[in-house]
Amino acid sequence: MAHLVSTTINGDAVEYACQPDESLLSVLRDRIGLTGAKEGCGTGDCGSCSVIIDGRLVCSCLVLGVEMDGKKLETIEGMADGAKLHPLQRHFIEGAALQCGVCTPGFLMAADALLRKNPDPTEEEIRFGLAGNLCRCTGYDKIVRAVQSAAKEMRSA
Amino acid sequence: MPLDTSLVQKKFKVIGQRVTRPDGIDKVTGRAKYGADAFAPGQLVGLVLRSPHAHAKIRKIDISKAEKLPGVKAIVTAADLPDLTNGDRGMRDILENCMARKKVYYDGHAVAAVAAVDAHTAREALKLIVVDYQILPHVTDVDEALKPNAPLLHDDIFTDGIEPKPTKASNWNKLSQYGHGNLDKGFEEADVIIEKSYKTEQTHQGYIEPHSCLANVGPDGTAELWVCTQGHFVYRNQCATLLGMDANKLRVTASEIGGGFGGKTHIWAEPVALALSRKANRPVKLTMSREEVFRCTGPTSSTSIDVKIGAKKDGTITAAHAELRYHGGAFPASWAEFGAMTAWACYDFKNVRSVAKDVVLNRPKSAAYRAPSAPMAAFAVESTMDMVATAIGMDPVDLRIKNAAKEGTQSSYGPIYGPIGIGPTLEAAKKHPHMKAPLGANMGRGMACAFWFNFGGQTCVDVNVTPDGNVTVAVGTIDVGGSRAALAMAVAEELGVKYDNVRVIVADTSSLGHNDMTDGSRGTFSSSMAAVDATRKAVTILKERAAKTWEIPVEDVQWEDGEAKPVGAKYGNLKALTLKDLAAGAGNTGGPIAGHSEIVADGAGVSFGTHICDVEVDMETGRSLVKRYTVIQDAGKAMHPDYVEGQYQGGAAQGIGWALNEEYIYGANGRLQNA
Numbered sequence: 001m002a003h004l005v006s007t008t009i010n011g012d013a014v015e016y017a018c019q020p021d022e023s024l025l026s027v028l029r030d031r032i033g034l035t036g037a038k039e040g041c042g043t044g045d046c047g048s049c050s051v052i053i054d055g056r057l058v059c060s061c062l063v064l065g066v067e068m069d070g071k072k073l074e075t076i077e078g079m080a081d082g083a084k085l086h087p088l089q090r091h092f093i094e095g096a097a098l099q100c101g102v103c104t105p106g107f108l109m110a111a112d113a114l115l116r117k118n119p120d121p122t123e124e125e126i127r128f129g130l131a132g133n134l135c136r137c138t139g140y141d142k143i144v145r146a147v148q149s150a151a152k153e154m155r156s157a
Numbered sequence: 158m159p160l161d162t163s164l165v166q167k168k169f170k171v172i173g174q175r176v177t178r179p180d181g182i183d184k185v186t187g188r189a190k191y192g193a194d195a196f197a198p199g200q201l202v203g204l205v206l207r208s209p210h211a212h213a214k215i216r217k218i219d220i221s222k223a224e225k226l227p228g229v230k231a232i233v234t235a236a237d238l239p240d241l242t243n244g245d246r247g248m249r250d251i252l253e254n255c256m257a258r259k260k261v262y263y264d265g266h267a268v269a270a271v272a273a274v275d276a277h278t279a280r281e282a283l284k285l286i287v288v289d290y291q292i293l294p295h296v297t298d299v300d301e302a303l304k305p306n307a308p309l310l311h312d313d314i315f316t317d318g319i320e321p322k323p324t325k326a327s328n329w330n331k332l333s334q335y336g337h338g339n340l341d342k343g344f345e346e347a348d349v350i351i352e353k354s355y356k357t358e359q360t361h362q363g364y365i366e367p368h369s370c371l372a373n374v375g376p377d378g379t380a381e382l383w384v385c386t387q388g389h390f391v392y393r394n395q396c397a398t399l400l401g402m403d404a405n406k407l408r409v410t411a412s413e414i415g416g417g418f419g420g421k422t423h424i425w426a427e428p429v430a431l432a433l434s435r436k437a438n439r440p441v442k443l444t445m446s447r448e449e450v451f452r453c454t455g456p457t458s459s460t461s462i463d464v465k466i467g468a469k470k471d472g473t474i475t476a477a478h479a480e481l482r483y484h485g486g487a488f489p490a491s492w493a494e495f496g497a498m499t500a501w502a503c504y505d506f507k508n509v510r511s512v513a514k515d516v517v518l519n520r521p522k523s524a525a526y527r528a529p530s531a532p533m534a535a536f537a538v539e540s541t542m543d544m545v546a547t548a549i550g551m552d553p554v555d556l557r558i559k560n561a562a563k564e565g566t567q568s569s570y571g572p573i574y575g576p577i578g579i580g581p582t583l584e585a586a587k588k589h590p591h592m593k594a595p596l597g598a599n600m601g602r603g604m605a606c607a608f609w610f611n612f613g614g615q616t617c618v619d620v621n622v623t624p625d626g627n628v629t630v631a632v633g634t635i636d637v638g639g640s641r642a643a644l645a646m647a648v649a650e651e652l653g654v655k656y657d658n659v660r661v662i663v664a665d666t667s668s669l670g671h672n673d674m675t676d677g678s679r680g681t682f683s684s685s686m687a688a689v690d691a692t693r694k695a696v697t698i699l700k701e702r703a704a705k706t707w708e709i710p711v712e713d714v715q716w717e718d719g720e721a722k723p724v725g726a727k728y729g730n731l732k733a734l735t736l737k738d739l740a741a742g743a744g745n746t747g748g749p750i751a752g753h754s755e756i757v758a759d760g761a762g763v764s765f766g767t768h769i770c771d772v773e774v775d776m777e778t779g780r781s782l783v784k785r786y787t788v789i790q791d792a793g794k795a796m797h798p799d800y801v802e803g804q805y806q807g808g809a810a811q812g813i814g815w816a817l818n819e820e821y822i823y824g825a826n827g828r829l830q831n832a
Binding site: 021026029033034035036037038040041042043046048075076077079080085089094095096098099100101102103108134136137138139140141142 | 364447637799800
């Protein structure tokens with residue numbers, strides 16, 4: 001039987017009904033139409049479905065939709081401020097830190113979560129902070145550089 | 158279309174810049190739509206039942222219970238996909254790979270598929286389908302598959318390339334041989350002969366996006382297919398053939414592609430989704446799980462390779478021989494042949510031979526993966542080259558420089574090389590600071606060379622000038638790594654306008670002529686050739702329109718910096734007409750302005766690379782860490798340097814994964830153990 005869930009997604013109050021065995025990722029993609037989070041593996045290995053729940057970075061494929069009652073959820077769709085891109089988004093584009101782009105929303109969420117906790121991470125800390133996200137196109141170098149340059153800009157802002 | 162050499166050494170204004178990609182904002186905001194991101198009203202969920210056996214006869218499939226489950230709208234088996242391939246062995250193999258017929262050939266082979274109102278119902282329905290298998294002996298190792306008493310997959314494979322053709326069926330589908338000179342004489346002249354055998358395991362391209370498609374067949378037989386693919390025109394043609402449709406009634410739209418690397422070049426789920434949709438009369442979305450991607454799409458081949466090299470003490474290679482055994486999975490392919498063609502391509506040897514044995518066995522049908530077949534051959538050949546260098550006490554880079562192919566070399570696979578880049582990449586490696594950097598404890602340094610052909614193929618591009626003087630470009634090669642940006646740059650350069658004034662889209666199969674896939678490193682090469690050709694045709698029209706406007710002969714009009722200009726002092730008072738002016742006046746001068754190009758792109762240059770790598774090994778645990786990696790590669794002209802760097806870095810990371818971390822592990826029962 002479906003459960004009714006009241007939650008907040010990217011600042012908006014949202015209500016949805018979902019089955020008890022449905023992942024948050026399925027709810028976001030198939031019920032709410034937010035397809036920015038991707039299912040790359042369904043087992044929490046690739047990080048493509050990363051979202052932030054109450055300030056904590058999680059794989060939405062490992063969270064149940066019914067767990068979201070009363071929580072505050074952030075997804076890639078809420079990252080830009082209207083037409084104004086977040087510095088991470090801008091530096092990913094300018095630094096060619098994406099190719100196919102399917103892992104990009106997850107990387108951006110993970111990088112955002114990292115910079116909130118640690119605005120001045122070392123390269124190693126960035127690599128550690130993004131270790132839960134797999135990218136098969138870029139070899140990671142340009143991603144790390146984009147996070148470094150975005151962090152620098154955000155610190156001087 | 159032959160190669161246009163007028164651009165060689167040309168100073169470019171747009172080409173070579175690091176512009177931002179047109180798909181960038183969509184990809185950082187989550188707006189970009191990939192295979193699984195499309196929805197149609199009333200869509201059903203498609204799921205596939207797959208064989209748990211490596212090799213078995215299908216005695217019977219009973220779908221009666223599953224059909225009765227409420228919410229199940231269609232079930233298809235091979236019976237719903239009759240063989241319409243009309244004697245085309247390649248298409249029949251594709252059909253059989255998409256849906257098993259009398260036998261299953263590998264763990265994961267599709268045997269039936271369900272379309273239901275939701276995923277839960279579809280999963281329950283799969284459990285209710287009863288397949289009666291008669292398990293057969295299987296073989297998953299390439300050397301075992303070649304043995305005379307090996308379990309036989311197909312009773313109609315008689316090795317091609319052997320004269321006279323064998324009369325006994327086997328798993329060895331093809332013999333191919335390349336080379337020249339006298340090997341026996343060459344080995345006699347050698348001071349040192351090194352012989353070594355290698356085995357490499359199968360790996361997967363590992364694109365982050367699993368295969369997904371949305372099929373929608375209407376009651377009138379027309380259909381739409383939304384799919385992540387490297388080649389939607391080829392998918393259109395093949396799906397239409399297998400389903401008995403006219404190609405013009407199947408419109409395929411390529412989604413954004415979440416990685417391909419050669420692996421999204423084959424159809425698997427698409428004909429099944431179309432068959433389900435046709436039967437259910439509803440849209441059907443079929444998305445693979447990660448496990449399905451590993452078990453039943455197309456990883457690369459596992460291989461077994463023997464290499465023998467003879468050398469003189471001064472480093473002259475007197476003879477080189479390789480036998481390469483690759484598998485195509487359960488269906489005939491030519492991957493060993495590609496390995497044989499690439500194996501010695503970096504070198505200028507007098508006596509050289511490579512022998513390829515292509516084999517079938519009980520694994521999923523192999524697909525291309527980044528210069529398919531070349532990495533395994535390079536691994537075996539380059540490892541042996543290093544042993545030769547050690548044996549004669551020569552620096553491994555010097556040994557390769559001494560023997561490197563150059564302009565005029567007869568390549569080991571036949572053609573005589575034009576200007577090529579292997580020598581320069583080796584010289585650059587020799588001079589690179591990486592080669593001189595000190596190594597720490599438990600560290601080693603290796604270097605190796607590699608080769609790929611590149612390819613042109615059928616290509617079709619439309620360039621359309623919009624009424625406000627901007628440009629849209631419709632291409633038929635899907636964008637895997639930034640080709641929309643590169644193609645916009647090519648058109649902007651040729652037309653003399655800004656990059657921002659050109660927008661490139663990947664058109665669907667009903668909007669453009671046939672295009673071959675984005676594979677063989679052809680996407681940007683062939684589509685930029687066609688885009689430049691189409692732009693030149695548009696410029697011809699623009700000049701005609703300017704001539705008409707000015708009422709002067711068209712021969713007196715030239716196109717320069719995005720403007721039509723009259724040539725000659727007599728036209729001194731005529732003001733140049735910009736693209737915007739001519740676009741605005743198009744309605745009065747002959748109608749819309751466009752250029753179209755349909756070509757077979759020819760003249761792709763071969764490419765070479767030399768990589769250097771430092772690895773640290775923990776002597777107790779064997780843990781290996783890559784400490785430094787340098788890629789030196791001949792890119793030709795880097796249209797967008799960022800994206801070329803991205804290809805190098807990504808390719809190197811995948812190579813490191815293949816060498817150190819990734820492999821398919823099949824159990825004694827023929828099942829994949831680590832999907």
